[in-house]
Amino acid sequence: MRKRLTAALCLCLVATGLSAQPWFKDADLTLTGAYYYPEHWDESQWERDFKQMHELGFEFTHFAEFAWAQLEPEEGKYDFDWLDRAVALAAKYDLKVVMCTSTATPPVWLSRKYPEILIRQEDGTVLDHGARQHASFASPLYRELSYAMIAELAKHYGEDARVIGWQLDNEPAVQFDYNPAAEEGFRDFLRDKYNNDIKQLNDAWGTAFWSEAYTSFDEITLPKRAQMFMNHHQILDYRRFAAKQTNDFLDGQCMVIRKYAKNQWVTTNYIPNYDEGHIGGSHTLDFPSYTRYMVYGDNEGIGRRGYRVGNPLRIAFANDFFRPVQGTYGVMELQPGQVNWGDINPQPLPGAVRLWLWSVFAGGSDFICTYRYRQPLYGTEQYHYGIVGTDGVTVTPGGHEYARFMEEIKALRGNVGAREDKPAEYLARRTAILFNHENAWSIERQKQNNTWDTMGHVDKYYRTLKSFGAPVDIIDESKELAGYPVVIAPAYQLADAELVTRWKAYAEQGGNLVLTCRTAQKDRYGRLPEAPFGAMIADLTGDALDFYDLLLPDDPGKVTMDGKTYTWNTWGEILKPGEGVETWATYTDEFYEGQPAVTTRRLGKGTVTYVGVDSTDGALERDVLRKLYEKLAIPVMDLPYGVTMEYRNGMGIVLNYMDTPYTFRLPEGAKVLVGEATIPTAGVLVFAVK
Numbered sequence: 001m002r003k004r005l006t007a008a009l010c011l012c013l014v015a016t017g018l019s020a021q022p023w024f025k026d027a028d029l030t031l032t033g034a035y036y037y038p039e040h041w042d043e044s045q046w047e048r049d050f051k052q053m054h055e056l057g058f059e060f061t062h063f064a065e066f067a068w069a070q071l072e073p074e075e076g077k078y079d080f081d082w083l084d085r086a087v088a089l090a091a092k093y094d095l096k097v098v099m100c101t102s103t104a105t106p107p108v109w110l111s112r113k114y115p116e117i118l119i120r121q122e123d124g125t126v127l128d129h130g131a132r133q134h135a136s137f138a139s140p141l142y143r144e145l146s147y148a149m150i151a152e153l154a155k156h157y158g159e160d161a162r163v164i165g166w167q168l169d170n171e172p173a174v175q176f177d178y179n180p181a182a183e184e185g186f187r188d189f190l191r192d193k194y195n196n197d198i199k200q201l202n203d204a205w206g207t208a209f210w211s212e213a214y215t216s217f218d219e220i221t222l223p224k225r226a227q228m229f230m231n232h233h234q235i236l237d238y239r240r241f242a243a244k245q246t247n248d249f250l251d252g253q254c255m256v257i258r259k260y261a262k263n264q265w266v267t268t269n270y271i272p273n274y275d276e277g278h279i280g281g282s283h284t285l286d287f288p289s290y291t292r293y294m295v296y297g298d299n300e301g302i303g304r305r306g307y308r309v310g311n312p313l314r315i316a317f318a319n320d321f322f323r324p325v326q327g328t329y330g331v332m333e334l335q336p337g338q339v340n341w342g343d344i345n346p347q348p349l350p351g352a353v354r355l356w357l358w359s360v361f362a363g364g365s366d367f368i369c370t371y372r373y374r375q376p377l378y379g380t381e382q383y384h385y386g387i388v389g390t391d392g393v394t395v396t397p398g399g400h401e402y403a404r405f406m407e408e409i410k411a412l413r414g415n416v417g418a419r420e421d422k423p424a425e426y427l428a429r430r431t432a433i434l435f436n437h438e439n440a441w442s443i444e445r446q447k448q449n450n451t452w453d454t455m456g457h458v459d460k461y462y463r464t465l466k467s468f469g470a471p472v473d474i475i476d477e478s479k480e481l482a483g484y485p486v487v488i489a490p491a492y493q494l495a496d497a498e499l500v501t502r503w504k505a506y507a508e509q510g511g512n513l514v515l516t517c518r519t520a521q522k523d524r525y526g527r528l529p530e531a532p533f534g535a536m537i538a539d540l541t542g543d544a545l546d547f548y549d550l551l552l553p554d555d556p557g558k559v560t561m562d563g564k565t566y567t568w569n570t571w572g573e574i575l576k577p578g579e580g581v582e583t584w585a586t587y588t589d590e591f592y593e594g595q596p597a598v599t600t601r602r603l604g605k606g607t608v609t610y611v612g613v614d615s616t617d618g619a620l621e622r623d624v625l626r627k628l629y630e631k632l633a634i635p636v637m638d639l640p641y642g643v644t645m646e647y648r649n650g651m652g653i654v655l656n657y658m659d660t661p662y663t664f665r666l667p668e669g670a671k672v673l674v675g676e677a678t679i680p681t682a683g684v685l686v687f688a689v690k
């Protein structure tokens with residue numbers, strides 16, 4: 001009944017380095033779970049709560065996330081009895097358990113006995129007990145104490161079939177920690193990177209400038225990021241080091257668990273801060289998962305009530321970023337209702353919670369968990385909604401939407417295709433966005449125009465691709481490019497000859513490469529090569545870069561393409577195309593009127609398109625991609641902003657974040673499984689493909 005693209009799919013899996021994972025069953029579609037903190041509630045209520053959790057449709061729960069004080073009440077003395085009882089009761093109601101490592105909340109004995117583990121902020125403030133996330137990942141002592149606790153936990157639960165997996169820490173972030181241990185660690189990191197040769201470091205950091213030279217690694221301190229004009233080459237290395245501290249700590253935790261765990265997966269719950277730089281950097285994890293909050297007072301949605309629904313691409317981008325890391329992903333936290341931490345914390349629009357659940361699912365996830373089952377009665381998050389309210393039993397509106405989603409999923413099980421069962425037309429527009437957080441770090445310190453926004457620039461391409469109904473993978477350089485008909489590298493500032501050679505080979509062998517302004521203008525240390533500006537990719541694009549200009553936002557410049565005019569101000573490169581290079585767009589004002597802004601050329605069996613300008617609203621980016629896909633005969637859709645469509649398991653899933661209903665033209669012979677062709681605001685349509 002469905003077009004099966006096994007060969008194409010295998011190719012794609014090989015190309016993207018993905019493999020089928022052993023943890024989740026395709027036939028289950030997704031598992032859904034909820035956080036529960038047994039230590040917050042009277043034990044007499046646990047059974048009632050697990051029973052209701054099960055009756056609502058949940059299939060797993062999540063324990064021990066912040067419970068170090070209960071797990072190790074005194075140094076070296078462990079108490080897992082209470083947790084054993086909770087695991088047993090959960091199992092009685094068919095709830096599997098995700099176990100956590102609780103390293104985000106060290107107990108008070110630890111912080112008092114070993115205050116050197118506390119984070120020191122850039123201004124000298126030392127964080128203290130009484131909140132969370134105050135311990136330094138760079139502290140060898142903190143790591144040692146954490147690993148000792150984790151080893152006990154893993155010995156205890158590692159072979160327990162009721163425990164399906166592990167979540168490390170909680171939303172582990174990159175810490176800008178000025179703890180002396182971090183400073184020592186930074187020096188070691190640099191010694192290692194620069195072969196213990198201070199001259200190599202001085203060259204890399206350009207310290208001949210402003211008398212910044214070092215004579216020994218011992219003189220190096222953590223860069224004061226708040227200090228104006230601090231050496232940005234040093235900051236680049238510092239950020240690499242800081243991200244590595246988080247990654248190493250997670251890898252360390254994972255390795256301890258692996259020693260004891262059988263058939264349990266290990267992940268962590270990242271906040272999708274894409275330019276933070278650590279996501280995907282802990283290579284021992286089985287897969288990454290993320291947390292996502294959609295309604296917290298900012299109006300990034302569509303229309304007057306858009307703040308109750310959220311940004312239409314917020315979940316989609318996270319899906320497309322996390323899935324390619326290791327081929328599978330889950331969502332560890334998704335809000336069930338109001339949160340407590342926004343500037344304003346409104347109620348989500350009725351239907352929005354279910355819309356987000358389907359949005360996560362549409363991206364190909366294997367599980368979704370909600371933070372949290374019960375609304376807390378005390379502590380920092382008292383105003384945070386749960387699946388049930390403050391009485392512990394009354395199901396909230398969001399709780400009902402979870403129940404509905406789980407019911408819908410269960411009704412589909414056993415009746416759908418394999419995960420990668422997707423129509424040929426959809427796969428034909430598969431596109432990769434090549435992303436490296438270091439580009440954002442580097443540009444951030446030398447923006448040249450403070451209205452420039454690196455992630456906003458990436459988003460202009462991303463939102464166009466989503467309007468095309470294209471499956472998008474946001475990938476890093478470790479991935480193969482060859483399986484993607486189109487690869488876009490937006491504002492890819494830091495590059496080297498090796499990367500440029502890979503790009504060239506990709507195009508020559510039939511790939512279609514799109515590079516955009518600011519790309520390959522610096523080396524990996526953030527230095528300008530001693531060559532004409534932008535020359536690293538001149539052979540590839542066929543353009544010389546004459547010069548670049550930056551305009552004031554209230555007096556933007558203009559670019560024209562195929563009779564249409566677009567505005568820009570953040571960054572514009574004036575190109576000098578060589579032979580065989582076609583100009584697509586030109587500047588229409590200033591002293592460079594008539595000069596090229598966008599070019600394209602054939603290279604071997606493929607093409608290279610260069611977009612030298614960042615338009616104000618993404619309209620130029622959209623039309624450039626539209627022109628390119630048309631030229632390549634790649635069939636694209638034209639979905640309005642706010643509507644997205646994906647395929648998985650032989651099903652099409654259409655999501656409506658708009659403030660008006662949207663009527664979707666169902667493919668011929670499609671059978672509606674959930675919803676209807678006219679999708680209301682916050683509504684969902686699911687159909688089986690013929």
Ligand code: GAL
Pocket residue numbers: 170171291293333339340341371381384
């Ligand atoms: C998340 C965090 C959870 C909880 C939640 C509240 O960022 O991981 O532990 O605090 O926010 O919305």
